[in-house]
Amino acid sequence: MTTHAAPLSNPHGSDAHAPEGHEQTVEERRDIRTAMAQERMAAVGIDEAGIERLVRRFYGKIMTDDLLGPIFGRIITDWEPHLRKMMDFWSSIALLTQRYDGRPMPVHIQLGLEPPHFERWLSLFRETAHELFPADGAEFLIGKAENIARSFQMGIQFFTVPKKP
Ligand code: HEM
Numbered sequence: 001m002t003t004h005a006a007p008l009s010n011p012h013g014s015d016a017h018a019p020e021g022h023e024q025t026v027e028e029r030r031d032i033r034t035a036m037a038q039e040r041m042a043a044v045g046i047d048e049a050g051i052e053r054l055v056r057r058f059y060g061k062i063m064t065d066d067l068l069g070p071i072f073g074r075i076i077t078d079w080e081p082h083l084r085k086m087m088d089f090w091s092s093i094a095l096l097t098q099r100y101d102g103r104p105m106p107v108h109i110q111l112g113l114e115p116p117h118f119e120r121w122l123s124l125f126r127e128t129a130h131e132l133f134p135a136d137g138a139e140f141l142i143g144k145a146e147n148i149a150r151s152f153q154m155g156i157q158f159f160t161v162p163k164k165p
Contacts, residue, residue, distance in 0.1 A: 037096040044137035051090045054141070055083055058128040067120050071111060093144050108152045109159050118149045 024032070041047065059079065062068050076082050088099035125145050129138035 034096040034098075037094070041094050041137070041140075044140055045134045046094050046137045046140070048087075048091060048095070050132060050137075051094065052087055053132055054128060055086045055090060057132065058125055059083055059086070061124045061128065062121075065120065065124065068117060068124075071113075071117070075111075090141070094141065104148075105152065105155045109156055113152070113156060115153070118153060122146060122149055 038047075059072075059082070062072055063079070085100070085102070088097075089102075089104075091097045092100040122142075122145060126138075126142050129141045132138070133141065
């Protein structure tokens with residue numbers, strides 16, 4: 001079987017972004033990855049403006065949701081900083097901008113969340129993503145959200161001390 005993949009030892013490979021005859025620094029490689037991610041995301045309709053619309057509309061639904069609204073309401077008094085943080089979070093995930101460098105797991109472990117909370121969160125997220133993005137863009141974001149929700153639930157399971165019978 002023949003393969004046409006560029007050899008891994010070639011740092012430039014077939015990458016159209018790499019300048020000729022120049023050894024890339026870590027920062028340059030990171031910038032190239034970010035630029036490539038942003039091109040891929042633009043092709044499925046995702047950019048900073050879209051992320052802002054997603055975050056605002058999604059948390060607009062969360063705020064008035066009968067199950068999730070009260071959980072957020074107990075913790076968040078000023079929504080704007082939380083919305084900004086979530087825009088940074090999604091920008092880092094989709095556009096590789098590295099604007100979010102928090103650790104969301106401990107926050108969620110402390111909230112006492114159960115599977116129905118995650119089901120509702122994901123169902124509102126899926127609905128909002130499909131309202132705002134073409135199908136392939138929406139599916140990309142939903143896939144990321146599902147993976148993160150799964151890892152939060154595994155963290156919760158791992159750190160929750162079982163109740164005594
Ligand atoms: C049952 C579902 C969820 C609930 C009730 C929930 C609730 C919350 C609350 C109340 C906060 C604010 C904490 C604070 O400001 O102290 C928060 C922060 C956050 N949530 Fe969630 N969340 C849920 C699921 C998710 C999922 C699925 C994601 C990711 C896809 C996510 C990502 C984040 C991030 C990135 C933060 C910011 C953490 C930080 O302070 O750096 N959450 N969440």
